Amino acid sequence: MRNVPGLEAIYRDYKNKNVQFLIIYKSIVHPGTNGVIDAFTKEERLKQLALAKKRLGTTVPIVSDSLDGDIVKALESAPNAEFVVDPEGKLVYRKFWHDPAALRTFLEERVGKVDNPTKVADLNMKLVFPKAGAPRGLVEPLKMPGRMAILNTAPELQEDAGAKDEAPPFFAKLLAEADRKAMSGGEGKLYLGFYLDPVYQVHWNNPAGGLSFSINDPNDAGFEPVVGQTPEYKHETDVDPREFVIDFQAQKRGAKLRLTVRYTICDDNGKFCMPVEQHYTLEMTRKRGGASRAGQWMTELVGDPMSYDKNGDGLASRDELPKQRAMIMLLHYDRNHDEAIDKVEAALFYDMTRMEQAKSRAVKKDKLPRARTGGGH
Protein backbone atom coordinates (compact mmCIF):
# COMPACT_ATOMS: atom_id res chain seq x y z
CA MET A 1 0.00 0.00 0.00
CA ARG A 2 2.76 2.40 -0.95
CA ASN A 3 0.47 4.68 -2.92
CA VAL A 4 -1.95 5.40 -0.11
CA PRO A 5 -0.98 9.10 0.07
CA GLY A 6 -1.85 9.41 -3.64
CA LEU A 7 -5.20 7.73 -3.01
CA GLU A 8 -5.78 9.90 0.05
CA ALA A 9 -5.31 13.06 -2.02
CA ILE A 10 -7.87 11.89 -4.60
CA TYR A 11 -10.25 10.78 -1.85
CA ARG A 12 -10.21 14.23 -0.25
CA ASP A 13 -10.91 15.85 -3.61
CA TYR A 14 -13.75 13.54 -4.69
CA LYS A 15 -15.40 12.17 -1.54
CA ASN A 16 -17.92 15.00 -1.57
CA LYS A 17 -18.62 14.62 -5.27
CA ASN A 18 -20.79 11.54 -4.89
CA VAL A 19 -17.83 9.18 -5.26
CA GLN A 20 -17.17 6.58 -2.58
CA PHE A 21 -13.78 5.05 -1.91
CA LEU A 22 -12.94 1.76 -0.26
CA ILE A 23 -9.64 0.06 0.43
CA ILE A 24 -10.20 -3.70 0.45
CA TYR A 25 -7.78 -5.12 2.97
CA LYS A 26 -6.79 -8.56 1.81
CA SER A 27 -4.55 -11.37 2.92
CA ILE A 28 -0.87 -10.64 3.26
CA VAL A 29 1.12 -11.20 0.10
CA HIS A 30 4.48 -11.64 1.77
CA PRO A 31 4.28 -12.76 5.39
CA GLY A 32 6.92 -11.32 7.62
CA THR A 33 7.44 -8.08 5.70
CA ASN A 34 7.16 -5.27 8.23
CA GLY A 35 6.43 -7.93 10.81
CA VAL A 36 2.92 -8.55 9.55
CA ILE A 37 1.51 -11.99 9.01
CA ASP A 38 -1.86 -13.29 7.96
CA ALA A 39 -4.70 -13.36 10.45
CA PHE A 40 -6.09 -16.71 11.59
CA THR A 41 -9.40 -15.31 12.81
CA LYS A 42 -11.81 -12.53 11.95
CA GLU A 43 -10.98 -10.81 15.24
CA GLU A 44 -7.31 -10.75 14.29
CA ARG A 45 -8.13 -9.38 10.84
CA LEU A 46 -10.13 -6.58 12.49
CA LYS A 47 -7.12 -5.76 14.66
CA GLN A 48 -4.95 -5.68 11.53
CA LEU A 49 -7.43 -3.32 9.95
CA ALA A 50 -7.12 -0.97 12.90
CA LEU A 51 -3.34 -1.28 12.73
CA ALA A 52 -3.40 -0.55 9.00
CA LYS A 53 -5.50 2.55 9.51
CA LYS A 54 -3.07 3.81 12.13
CA ARG A 55 0.07 2.83 10.26
CA LEU A 56 -1.00 4.24 6.92
CA GLY A 57 -2.52 7.35 8.45
CA THR A 58 -5.30 7.34 5.88
CA THR A 59 -8.87 8.53 6.21
CA VAL A 60 -10.04 6.38 3.27
CA PRO A 61 -12.50 3.79 4.63
CA ILE A 62 -11.07 0.27 4.82
CA VAL A 63 -13.11 -2.92 4.60
CA SER A 64 -11.76 -6.42 4.84
CA ASP A 65 -11.90 -9.28 2.40
CA SER A 66 -13.09 -12.55 3.93
CA LEU A 67 -10.39 -14.71 5.48
CA ASP A 68 -10.70 -17.01 2.47
CA GLY A 69 -10.12 -14.10 0.11
CA ASP A 70 -13.56 -14.26 -1.55
CA ILE A 71 -13.48 -10.69 -2.87
CA VAL A 72 -9.99 -10.93 -4.32
CA LYS A 73 -10.89 -14.27 -5.89
CA ALA A 74 -14.11 -12.86 -7.39
CA LEU A 75 -12.24 -9.89 -8.82
CA GLU A 76 -9.27 -12.06 -9.88
CA SER A 77 -7.41 -9.15 -8.44
CA ALA A 78 -3.71 -8.37 -8.44
CA PRO A 79 -2.06 -7.50 -5.08
CA ASN A 80 -2.65 -3.77 -5.38
CA ALA A 81 -5.25 -3.43 -8.13
CA GLU A 82 -7.88 -0.74 -8.48
CA PHE A 83 -11.38 -0.78 -9.91
CA VAL A 84 -14.03 1.86 -10.47
CA VAL A 85 -17.64 0.69 -10.51
CA ASP A 86 -20.60 2.75 -11.68
CA PRO A 87 -23.71 3.20 -9.49
CA GLU A 88 -25.41 0.25 -11.23
CA GLY A 89 -22.55 -2.10 -10.42
CA LYS A 90 -20.89 -2.08 -13.83
CA LEU A 91 -17.10 -1.94 -13.97
CA VAL A 92 -15.93 1.20 -15.75
CA TYR A 93 -12.20 1.25 -15.00
CA ARG A 94 -9.57 -1.15 -13.77
CA LYS A 95 -5.83 -1.04 -13.29
CA PHE A 96 -3.46 -3.88 -12.50
CA TRP A 97 -1.55 -1.75 -9.99
CA HIS A 98 -3.02 1.24 -8.19
CA ASP A 99 -1.94 4.34 -10.07
CA PRO A 100 -3.07 7.59 -8.45
CA ALA A 101 -2.23 9.76 -11.47
CA ALA A 102 -4.23 7.56 -13.86
CA LEU A 103 -7.12 7.32 -11.39
CA ARG A 104 -7.27 11.09 -11.01
CA THR A 105 -7.31 11.53 -14.79
CA PHE A 106 -10.17 9.02 -15.03
CA LEU A 107 -12.20 10.78 -12.34
CA GLU A 108 -11.52 14.18 -13.90
CA GLU A 109 -12.98 12.92 -17.15
CA ARG A 110 -15.88 11.11 -15.53
CA VAL A 111 -16.83 13.46 -12.68
CA GLY A 112 -15.00 16.67 -13.52
CA LYS A 113 -11.89 18.49 -12.44
CA VAL A 114 -11.58 19.96 -8.96
CA ASP A 115 -10.27 23.39 -8.14
CA ASN A 116 -6.91 23.26 -6.39
CA PRO A 117 -6.35 19.49 -6.37
CA THR A 118 -4.82 18.17 -3.14
CA LYS A 119 -1.12 17.46 -3.47
CA VAL A 120 0.49 14.50 -1.75
CA ALA A 121 3.18 16.77 -0.34
CA ASP A 122 0.52 18.91 1.37
CA LEU A 123 -0.83 15.89 3.23
CA ASN A 124 2.48 15.29 5.01
CA MET A 125 1.52 11.66 5.53
CA LYS A 126 4.06 9.45 7.22
CA LEU A 127 3.87 5.78 7.97
CA VAL A 128 3.48 5.31 11.69
CA PHE A 129 5.06 2.24 13.20
CA PRO A 130 4.03 1.45 16.75
CA LYS A 131 6.97 1.16 19.07
CA ALA A 132 7.93 -2.48 19.43
CA GLY A 133 8.00 -3.80 22.97
CA ALA A 134 11.30 -5.59 22.36
CA PRO A 135 14.24 -5.28 20.00
CA ARG A 136 14.23 -6.67 16.48
CA GLY A 137 17.16 -8.01 14.49
CA LEU A 138 18.93 -9.96 17.27
CA VAL A 139 18.29 -13.38 15.76
CA GLU A 140 19.78 -13.74 12.32
CA PRO A 141 17.31 -14.80 9.61
CA LEU A 142 17.89 -18.33 8.32
CA LYS A 143 19.31 -18.94 4.91
CA MET A 144 16.83 -20.87 2.83
CA PRO A 145 18.32 -24.01 1.31
CA GLY A 146 16.68 -23.75 -2.09
CA ARG A 147 13.36 -23.48 -3.86
CA MET A 148 10.50 -24.36 -1.57
CA ALA A 149 6.71 -24.39 -1.75
CA ILE A 150 4.33 -23.11 0.89
CA LEU A 151 2.49 -25.88 2.67
CA ASN A 152 -1.14 -26.04 3.69
CA THR A 153 -1.33 -25.49 7.42
CA ALA A 154 -4.34 -25.00 9.65
CA PRO A 155 -4.28 -23.90 13.27
CA GLU A 156 -6.42 -25.92 15.63
CA LEU A 157 -8.62 -23.08 16.81
CA GLN A 158 -10.91 -23.36 19.78
CA GLU A 159 -14.27 -23.90 18.08
CA ASP A 160 -16.42 -24.10 21.19
CA ALA A 161 -17.10 -20.51 22.22
CA GLY A 162 -18.55 -21.69 25.52
CA ALA A 163 -15.45 -23.65 26.44
CA LYS A 164 -14.53 -23.47 30.09
CA ASP A 165 -11.02 -22.11 29.67
CA GLU A 166 -10.48 -19.72 26.84
CA ALA A 167 -7.49 -20.81 24.77
CA PRO A 168 -4.83 -18.16 24.24
CA PRO A 169 -4.62 -16.70 20.74
CA PHE A 170 -1.92 -17.76 18.31
CA PHE A 171 0.60 -15.13 19.41
CA ALA A 172 3.14 -16.86 17.17
CA LYS A 173 1.99 -18.02 13.77
CA LEU A 174 3.40 -20.78 11.64
CA LEU A 175 4.61 -20.49 8.07
CA ALA A 176 5.73 -23.87 6.68
CA GLU A 177 7.46 -24.62 3.41
CA ALA A 178 9.01 -27.74 1.92
CA ASP A 179 11.08 -28.67 -1.07
CA ARG A 180 9.80 -31.00 -3.76
CA LYS A 181 11.47 -34.08 -2.31
CA ALA A 182 9.92 -33.60 1.12
CA MET A 183 6.50 -33.00 -0.40
CA SER A 184 6.66 -36.21 -2.37
CA GLY A 185 7.43 -38.20 0.75
CA GLY A 186 11.15 -38.51 0.18
CA GLU A 187 14.08 -37.13 2.16
CA GLY A 188 13.95 -33.38 1.77
CA LYS A 189 13.98 -30.06 3.58
CA LEU A 190 11.25 -28.55 5.69
CA TYR A 191 11.13 -24.87 6.70
CA LEU A 192 9.19 -23.84 9.79
CA GLY A 193 8.93 -20.18 10.74
CA PHE A 194 7.07 -18.94 13.81
CA TYR A 195 6.28 -15.24 13.55
CA LEU A 196 5.01 -13.14 16.44
CA ASP A 197 1.81 -11.43 15.42
CA PRO A 198 2.20 -7.65 15.99
CA VAL A 199 -1.50 -7.24 16.75
CA TYR A 200 -0.89 -8.87 20.13
CA GLN A 201 2.05 -6.70 21.21
CA VAL A 202 4.02 -9.48 22.83
CA HIS A 203 7.66 -10.54 22.83
CA TRP A 204 9.57 -13.76 23.38
CA ASN A 205 10.50 -14.58 26.95
CA ASN A 206 13.91 -16.15 26.29
CA PRO A 207 14.99 -16.99 29.88
CA ALA A 208 11.85 -19.13 30.22
CA GLY A 209 13.15 -21.47 27.54
CA GLY A 210 13.01 -21.23 23.79
CA LEU A 211 10.45 -22.37 21.30
CA SER A 212 10.14 -26.08 20.66
CA PHE A 213 8.06 -28.07 18.23
CA SER A 214 7.23 -31.67 17.49
CA ILE A 215 5.65 -33.23 14.40
CA ASN A 216 3.64 -36.44 14.54
CA ASP A 217 1.57 -38.42 12.11
CA PRO A 218 -1.74 -39.20 13.85
CA ASN A 219 -2.49 -41.82 11.19
CA ASP A 220 0.82 -43.61 11.37
CA ALA A 221 1.95 -45.01 14.71
CA GLY A 222 5.28 -45.91 13.14
CA PHE A 223 6.12 -42.32 12.30
CA GLU A 224 9.11 -41.24 14.36
CA PRO A 225 8.22 -37.83 15.88
CA VAL A 226 10.36 -34.99 14.56
CA VAL A 227 11.34 -32.45 17.19
CA GLY A 228 13.20 -29.16 17.25
CA GLN A 229 14.21 -26.50 19.73
CA THR A 230 15.68 -23.02 19.45
CA PRO A 231 19.16 -22.51 20.89
CA GLU A 232 19.60 -20.65 24.17
CA TYR A 233 19.66 -16.94 23.53
CA LYS A 234 21.79 -14.67 25.67
CA HIS A 235 19.46 -11.72 25.24
CA GLU A 236 16.33 -11.65 27.36
CA THR A 237 13.84 -10.84 24.67
CA ASP A 238 13.23 -9.95 21.05
CA VAL A 239 10.48 -10.16 18.46
CA ASP A 240 12.36 -11.93 15.66
CA PRO A 241 10.88 -14.98 13.95
CA ARG A 242 11.96 -18.40 15.20
CA GLU A 243 13.00 -20.35 12.16
CA PHE A 244 14.07 -23.91 11.43
CA VAL A 245 15.21 -25.71 8.32
CA ILE A 246 15.31 -29.43 8.97
CA ASP A 247 15.93 -32.64 7.07
CA PHE A 248 12.54 -34.20 6.81
CA GLN A 249 10.82 -37.27 5.45
CA ALA A 250 7.05 -37.56 5.73
CA GLN A 251 7.07 -41.18 4.46
CA LYS A 252 4.22 -40.59 2.04
CA ARG A 253 3.17 -37.97 -0.52
CA GLY A 254 0.75 -35.36 0.83
CA ALA A 255 0.96 -36.66 4.42
CA LYS A 256 -1.35 -34.96 6.90
CA LEU A 257 0.68 -34.36 10.04
CA ARG A 258 0.14 -32.68 13.39
CA LEU A 259 2.54 -30.07 14.66
CA THR A 260 2.70 -29.02 18.29
CA VAL A 261 4.55 -25.86 19.27
CA ARG A 262 5.48 -24.61 22.73
CA TYR A 263 6.80 -21.17 23.59
CA THR A 264 6.63 -18.47 26.24
CA ILE A 265 5.74 -14.86 25.56
CA CYS A 266 5.32 -11.70 27.63
CA ASP A 267 2.97 -8.81 27.04
CA ASP A 268 4.69 -5.57 25.93
CA ASN A 269 2.82 -3.65 28.64
CA GLY A 270 3.97 -5.98 31.40
CA LYS A 271 0.51 -7.36 32.11
CA PHE A 272 1.30 -11.05 31.67
CA CYS A 273 3.79 -13.70 30.66
CA MET A 274 2.54 -17.12 29.69
CA PRO A 275 3.67 -20.46 28.34
CA VAL A 276 1.68 -21.53 25.31
CA GLU A 277 1.10 -24.89 23.63
CA GLN A 278 -0.67 -24.91 20.30
CA HIS A 279 -1.36 -27.32 17.46
CA TYR A 280 -1.54 -27.20 13.70
CA THR A 281 -2.45 -29.58 10.94
CA LEU A 282 0.54 -29.64 8.64
CA GLU A 283 -0.23 -31.01 5.20
CA MET A 284 2.61 -31.86 2.88
CA THR A 285 0.73 -30.32 -0.03
CA ARG A 286 1.32 -27.06 -1.85
CA LYS A 287 -0.87 -24.16 -0.77
CA ARG A 288 -2.52 -22.46 -3.72
CA GLY A 289 -2.02 -18.73 -3.72
CA GLY A 290 0.10 -18.91 -0.64
CA ALA A 291 2.81 -16.41 0.12
CA SER A 292 6.37 -17.44 0.81
CA ARG A 293 8.75 -16.30 3.51
CA ALA A 294 9.44 -12.62 3.08
CA GLY A 295 12.09 -11.85 0.56
CA GLN A 296 12.70 -15.42 -0.49
CA TRP A 297 11.45 -15.10 -4.03
CA MET A 298 12.81 -11.56 -4.27
CA THR A 299 16.29 -12.99 -4.02
CA GLU A 300 15.71 -14.97 -7.16
CA LEU A 301 14.04 -12.09 -8.89
CA VAL A 302 16.41 -9.22 -8.29
CA GLY A 303 19.54 -10.47 -6.58
CA ASP A 304 21.48 -8.27 -4.20
CA PRO A 305 19.76 -4.87 -3.89
CA MET A 306 23.09 -3.24 -3.04
CA SER A 307 24.38 -4.06 -6.52
CA TYR A 308 22.29 -1.11 -7.69
CA ASP A 309 24.07 1.42 -5.45
CA LYS A 310 25.75 3.28 -8.30
CA ASN A 311 27.13 6.27 -6.40
CA GLY A 312 28.50 4.15 -3.58
CA ASP A 313 26.73 6.04 -0.78
CA GLY A 314 25.58 2.78 0.82
CA LEU A 315 22.01 3.30 -0.35
CA ALA A 316 20.24 1.88 -3.37
CA SER A 317 17.78 4.69 -3.91
CA ARG A 318 14.63 4.70 -6.02
CA ASP A 319 16.50 6.58 -8.77
CA GLU A 320 19.26 4.01 -8.85
CA LEU A 321 17.02 0.96 -8.90
CA PRO A 322 15.87 -0.37 -12.25
CA LYS A 323 12.73 1.52 -13.15
CA GLN A 324 10.58 -1.54 -13.74
CA ARG A 325 11.54 -3.12 -10.45
CA ALA A 326 11.98 -0.14 -8.13
CA MET A 327 8.48 -0.29 -6.75
CA ILE A 328 8.51 -3.99 -5.97
CA MET A 329 12.02 -3.84 -4.51
CA LEU A 330 11.23 -0.95 -2.20
CA LEU A 331 8.06 -2.72 -1.19
CA HIS A 332 10.07 -5.65 0.09
CA TYR A 333 13.32 -4.27 1.34
CA ASP A 334 12.69 -0.68 2.42
CA ARG A 335 11.74 -1.27 6.02
CA ASN A 336 12.31 2.25 7.30
CA HIS A 337 10.41 3.75 4.36
CA ASP A 338 13.04 6.24 3.28
CA GLU A 339 12.65 5.33 -0.40
CA ALA A 340 16.05 3.63 -0.44
CA ILE A 341 17.51 0.28 0.51
CA ASP A 342 20.45 0.30 2.88
CA LYS A 343 22.88 -2.50 3.66
CA VAL A 344 21.02 -3.66 6.73
CA GLU A 345 17.74 -3.85 4.87
CA ALA A 346 19.39 -5.70 2.01
CA ALA A 347 21.16 -8.17 4.29
CA LEU A 348 17.95 -8.96 6.07
CA PHE A 349 16.48 -10.76 3.12
CA TYR A 350 19.16 -11.18 0.52
CA ASP A 351 20.02 -14.81 0.58
CA MET A 352 23.64 -15.07 -0.39
CA THR A 353 23.73 -18.80 0.09
CA ARG A 354 21.25 -19.45 -2.64
CA MET A 355 22.99 -17.12 -5.04
CA GLU A 356 26.31 -18.84 -4.35
CA GLN A 357 24.65 -22.20 -4.95
CA ALA A 358 23.24 -20.98 -8.23
CA LYS A 359 26.64 -19.66 -9.25
CA SER A 360 28.46 -22.88 -8.44
CA ARG A 361 25.86 -24.91 -10.32
CA ALA A 362 26.30 -22.67 -13.32
CA VAL A 363 30.08 -23.01 -13.23
CA LYS A 364 29.82 -26.78 -13.15
CA LYS A 365 27.36 -26.83 -15.99
CA ASP A 366 28.69 -24.23 -18.36
CA LYS A 367 32.30 -23.89 -17.19
CA LEU A 368 31.54 -20.20 -17.30
CA PRO A 369 30.93 -17.73 -14.51
CA ARG A 370 27.27 -16.95 -14.34
CA ALA A 371 25.90 -13.49 -13.76
CA ARG A 372 24.01 -12.93 -10.56
CA THR A 373 20.30 -13.08 -11.03
CA GLY A 374 19.05 -9.64 -11.84
CA GLY A 375 22.38 -7.95 -12.22
CA GLY A 376 20.52 -4.82 -13.21
CA HIS A 377 22.58 -3.73 -16.13
Place this chain on the structure above:
Amino acid sequence: MIYMSRLSLLLVALTLAVPVCAQQSFVERMNQGFKSRSPKAGEMLPDAAGFRADGTPFTLKDTRGKLTVLVTGCLT
Protein backbone atom coordinates in the same frame (compact mmCIF):
# COMPACT_ATOMS: atom_id res chain seq x y z
CA MET B 1 40.40 -19.12 -30.99
CA ILE B 2 38.45 -16.12 -32.18
CA TYR B 3 35.51 -18.41 -32.78
CA MET B 4 35.75 -19.69 -29.19
CA SER B 5 35.89 -16.23 -27.67
CA ARG B 6 32.85 -15.17 -29.72
CA LEU B 7 31.03 -18.25 -28.55
CA SER B 8 31.98 -17.45 -24.97
CA LEU B 9 30.76 -13.90 -25.39
CA LEU B 10 27.48 -15.17 -26.79
CA LEU B 11 27.07 -17.53 -23.85
CA VAL B 12 27.81 -14.75 -21.37
CA ALA B 13 25.32 -12.48 -23.15
CA LEU B 14 22.70 -15.21 -23.05
CA THR B 15 23.39 -15.89 -19.37
CA LEU B 16 22.92 -12.20 -18.65
CA ALA B 17 19.85 -11.88 -20.81
CA VAL B 18 17.87 -14.85 -19.53
CA PRO B 19 17.41 -13.64 -15.92
CA VAL B 20 16.48 -10.14 -17.12
CA CYS B 21 13.83 -11.60 -19.41
CA ALA B 22 12.59 -13.77 -16.55
CA GLN B 23 12.24 -10.71 -14.30
CA GLN B 24 10.30 -8.74 -16.86
CA SER B 25 8.03 -11.63 -17.60
CA PHE B 26 7.16 -12.07 -13.90
CA VAL B 27 5.36 -8.74 -13.56
CA GLU B 28 4.18 -8.97 -17.14
CA ARG B 29 2.73 -12.41 -16.42
CA MET B 30 0.85 -11.04 -13.43
CA ASN B 31 -0.43 -8.17 -15.55
CA GLN B 32 -1.52 -10.50 -18.36
CA GLY B 33 -3.28 -12.76 -15.89
CA PHE B 34 -5.10 -9.77 -14.43
CA LYS B 35 -6.09 -8.52 -17.88
CA SER B 36 -7.47 -11.84 -19.02
CA ARG B 37 -9.18 -13.04 -15.83
CA SER B 38 -10.34 -10.01 -13.92
CA PRO B 39 -13.73 -8.44 -14.85
CA LYS B 40 -13.43 -6.08 -17.81
CA ALA B 41 -14.83 -2.60 -18.28
CA GLY B 42 -18.51 -2.91 -19.20
CA GLU B 43 -19.02 -6.11 -17.21
CA MET B 44 -21.01 -6.30 -14.00
CA LEU B 45 -18.90 -6.52 -10.87
CA PRO B 46 -19.30 -10.00 -9.34
CA ASP B 47 -20.56 -10.12 -5.79
CA ALA B 48 -18.48 -11.39 -2.91
CA ALA B 49 -18.50 -10.89 0.83
CA GLY B 50 -16.10 -9.57 3.41
CA PHE B 51 -16.64 -7.46 6.50
CA ARG B 52 -16.42 -3.88 7.65
CA ALA B 53 -14.00 -2.48 10.21
CA ASP B 54 -16.68 -2.94 12.91
CA GLY B 55 -17.07 -6.61 11.98
CA THR B 56 -20.44 -6.28 10.27
CA PRO B 57 -20.92 -8.01 6.90
CA PHE B 58 -19.97 -6.24 3.69
CA THR B 59 -20.62 -7.28 0.10
CA LEU B 60 -19.50 -5.71 -3.15
CA LYS B 61 -23.19 -5.15 -3.99
CA ASP B 62 -23.34 -2.77 -1.02
CA THR B 63 -21.34 -0.27 -3.06
CA ARG B 64 -24.15 0.27 -5.57
CA GLY B 65 -25.76 3.68 -5.83
CA LYS B 66 -22.57 5.69 -6.15
CA LEU B 67 -19.52 5.73 -8.38
CA THR B 68 -17.12 3.60 -6.32
CA VAL B 69 -13.35 3.37 -6.28
CA LEU B 70 -12.07 0.03 -4.92
CA VAL B 71 -8.38 -0.48 -4.20
CA THR B 72 -7.03 -3.78 -2.92
CA GLY B 73 -3.99 -3.98 -0.68
CA CYS B 74 -2.51 -5.17 2.58
CA LEU B 75 -0.19 -3.86 5.24
CA THR B 76 3.02 -4.94 3.60
